[in-house]
Amino acid sequence: MSSNLENNDKILKIFSTVRCMNRDQLPRYLDGRLTDLEKHLLEQHLVDCDLCFDALQTLSQARYREQYQPLSVSISQYIRNSIRKVSTTQKVERYQRLEQKKESFLIYFWVVAAVAMGAGAVYLIQQQNRLRALTPSQPIAAVDKVMEPIPTSHSQPVAAPPAETAAAPAPRTVAPATAAIAAGPVADSLQRRPPATEVKVIPAVKKDTLKAAPATPKPAPSKDSARNPPPAEQKEEKSTLQPAKETPAPVADKVEKKETPPKKEKEKEKDDDDNKKTADAQPSGTDEFLYKAAMVYHQQGDLNEAISRYKHLADSKSKYGELSRYQLAVCYRSKGQTGKARRMFKEVVRMNGPMKEKAQSALDSL
Amino acid sequence: MEPFRFSYVNIGNTMLQQLTNLSDKDLISRARKLKDQEAEGVLLERYSHLMVAVCLPYLNTAPGTAADDVFPALLQRLSNSLKTQTIHKVNEWIHYNVKAIQDKSDRNLPFFSSTESREIQQVENRIEQAAMNQKEQQQLIAQMNVVISQLPAEEKYFLTQFYLEQQPLAQLAGAKKYSIDKTRQILKNAKQHMASILMKQTYEQ
Structure with a gap:
């Protein structure tokens, strides 16, 4: 049974794979210097391998056997030499390729870094520009808030701050300082806030004049200085007011603070003839703004607020005085106060201005 | 005492030793995929003594043939063929190319293993795979016994005597x-x- 099993296993040897004869086995097979098992294995291979069988057939002849050894060694050496040559060149090539890769990687890295830095710089510049564009509107609000409590102090001369701000930038810092002394709780907030720029101060000054004018008499030197604001500041004032037209609600608050009473203007005219032209120019610009702000309230339906604003402008000698009276009449009519409306329309007719016809027709229709 | 010097020669020798232990299939694979010329060299060196032995009658009989011309040409041919041909058995491939060098008419014909050779190789692979599976091995042995009994008497005798006895x-x-x-x-x-x-x-199963 066991021999049967062995025979069964041996049958698989028919298709077992055996390697070709090596350098050592070939002469030993010819010389008969192999073990039985080794010889049988090689013979199993010889059945399939034409190369080994042909080699054995050739080497079995003595004349070829003599030539075989030196040729075999020399071909082996030849192959080894060619391998070494090839591998040296191959390694040099590989090294060069690696170096090239490193170099190209470095180039890519620096290109990417340069692009990133450029993009970063552009981004920073854009941010800076955006911040610059935003800064003018923010300090105005800040200064308004800060300056708001100042009129409450009675000891502070009302016209002094505008005079100082209008004259030169240096006294500007003095004005908040004096205000800080006068109004104790405000002092802290004033000190904490950064010093306002020229553009920021102007609206604050107006607000002061508006609120303080009816309350306190104005000293003479301050009036003079107030009457002569430099034209550059006027331009700036316009530029800051321009965006305010687009956003009515916040502007309206500012307007309240910036209104100037007509009495003050009259006094200014009397005091200095040389400065008349500039003095007239200033209220006309302000009046236009105030009129438009009142119009916004009017359009929004806030008639009471609009009326109070129109009233401020009604005494103005510019065309906005007439327009304001007309609008005031319209507001009264809208509110149902026909008596007041009629009286205001009559005033407009009496003024004999461009709105006369409209006022007359409105009177007729009432 | 001299300090140990690390050199390319040492790396080369170690590499060659490692490659020498690889099978023909692995060396061919390295030579093709990795373009490893050392592997190619090791493979050719492994069969170089057989090439020499087979070429000796040609070198002695054919006029104007010298070992310095024949062997480099043969090695170059084998090197080129290695990169393009499908080689199942290296000995068959080398034998074909040696004969092609000797019979110059066949020089440009590529090597293809014969159908018989491929069938033998397939059976060899099957037996190798069955070596890990006892049941499959037993089935294969039974099948081979049946096949041997179907062979002509002389073939059956020679196979039995040579492989089994x-x-x-x-x-x-x-x-x-x-x-x-x-x-x-x-x-x-x-x-x-x-x-x-x-x-x-x-195939019929």
């Missing part, structure tokens, strides 16, 4: 008064016959 080739040839070459040819034919029957049965 482990008789040497010379003794087997002497017993039948055949030459060793003829005995080998009978065994080769019997093996091919058996392989083709086995593969046919496999």
Whole structure:
């Protein structure tokens, strides 16, 4: 049974794979210097391998056997030499390729870094520009808030701050300082806030004049200085007011603070003839703004607020005085106060201005 | 005492030793995929003594042939062929190319292994795979016994005596008064016959 099993296993040897004869086995097979098992294995291979069988057939002849050894060694050496040559060149090539890769990687890295830095710089510049564009509107609000409590102090001369701000930038810092002394709780907030720029101060000054004018008499030197604001500041004032037209609600608050009473203007005219032209120019610009702000309230339906604003402008000698009276009449009519409306329309007719016809027709229709 | 010097020669020797232990299939794979010329060299060196032995009659008989011309040409041909040809058995591939160098008419024909050779190789692979699976191995043994019984008597006799009884080739040839070459040819034919029957049965299943 066991021999049967062995025979069964041996049958698989028919298709077992055996390697070709090596350098050592070939002469030993010819010389008969192999073990039985080794010889049988090689013979199993010889059945399939034409190369080994042909080699054995050739080497079995003595004349070829003599030539075989030196040729075999020399071909082996030849192959080894060619391998070494090839591998040296191959390694040099590989090294060069690696170096090239490193170099190209470095180039890519620096290109990417340069692009990133450029993009970063552009981004920073854009941010800076955006911040610059935003800064003018923010300090105005800040200064308004800060300056708001100042009129409450009675000891502070009302016209002094505008005079100082209008004259030169240096006294500007003095004005908040004096205000800080006068109004104790405000002092802290004033000190904490950064010093306002020229553009920021102007609206604050107006607000002061508006609120303080009816309350306190104005000293003479301050009036003079107030009457002569430099034209550059006027331009700036316009530029800051321009965006305010687009956003009515916040502007309206500012307007309240910036209104100037007509009495003050009259006094200014009397005091200095040389400065008349500039003095007239200033209220006309302000009046236009105030009129438009009142119009916004009017359009929004806030008639009471609009009326109070129109009233401020009604005494103005510019065309906005007439327009304001007309609008005031319209507001009264809208509110149902026909008596007041009629009286205001009559005033407009009496003024004999461009709105006369409209006022007359409105009177007729009432 | 000299300090140990790390040099390319040491790396080369170590590399060569490692490559020498690889099979023909692995060396071919390295030479092709990695373009490893050292692997290619190791493979060719492994068979170089057989190339020399096979070429000796040609070098001595053919006019104007010298070893310095023939062997570099042969090695170059093999090197080129290695990169393009499908090689199942290296010995067959080398034998074909040696014969092609000697018979200059066949120079440009590429090497393709014969159908018989491929059938034998398939059976060899199947037996190798069955070595890990006892049940499959037993089935294969039974199938081979059946196939041997179907073979002609002479082929059956030679296969049994040579593979199962482990008789040497010379003794087997002497017993039948055949030459060793003829005995080998009978065994080769019997093996091919058996392989083709086995593969046919496999395809029919």
